[in-house]
Amino acid sequence: MAVQKERSGARGGERSGGKARVLVVDDETYIQHVVSLKLSNAGFEVITASDGEEGLAAAIEQRPDLIITDYQMPFLTGLEMCQRLKQNPATASIPVIMLTARGFALDDADLRDVNIRKCLGKPFSPRELVACVTEAVGARSSE
Numbered sequence: 001m002a003v004q005k006e007r008s009g010a011r012g013g014e015r016s017g018g019k020a021r022v023l024v025v026d027d028e029t030y031i032q033h034v035v036s037l038k039l040s041n042a043g044f045e046v047i048t049a050s051d052g053e054e055g056l057a058a059a060i061e062q063r064p065d066l067i068i069t070d071y072q073m074p075f076l077t078g079l080e081m082c083q084r085l086k087q088n089p090a091t092a093s094i095p096v097i098m099l100t101a102r103g104f105a106l107d108d109a110d111l112r113d114v115n116i117r118k119c120l121g122k123p124f125s126p127r128e129l130v131a132c133v134t135e136a137v138g139a140r141s142s143e
Helices: 029-041 052-062 078-087 108-113 126-141
Strands: 004-006 021-025 045-049 066-070 096-100 116-121
Touching: 021 029, 021 052, 029 045, 029 126, 045 052, 052 066, 052 078, 066 078, 066 126, 078 096, 096 126, 108 116, 116 126
Parallel strands: 021 045, 021 066, 066 096, 096 116
Antiparallel strands: 004 045
């Protein structure tokens, strides 16, 4: 498994310096790098995974505060990963931001059922993504 941590010495459920932990799951290395860099610069602890299976394993092991995932990936799509996360009591409440280069038909109820809080189309604004992450992490901490 090629899960990578960016700027992190924390393990398991620990947080380094109280930073919110974000898991970025995307099979495109460039997207992973840009998103990780922007989030790290905004003060988040970042973990990365390269496909849906790695993302699922990382979410179970690392228990992030938020997951950003691509929709179309090898092994498990982002949606399939979200469905499996929802079935696991330890990961069922983790909010997700979905990145997609293609439209897909999910209504708001379907999105809520798998904790997808926001869908952003590629190309997306890194500034908008950081704002969405900040909002979603803030909403989760107040729940």
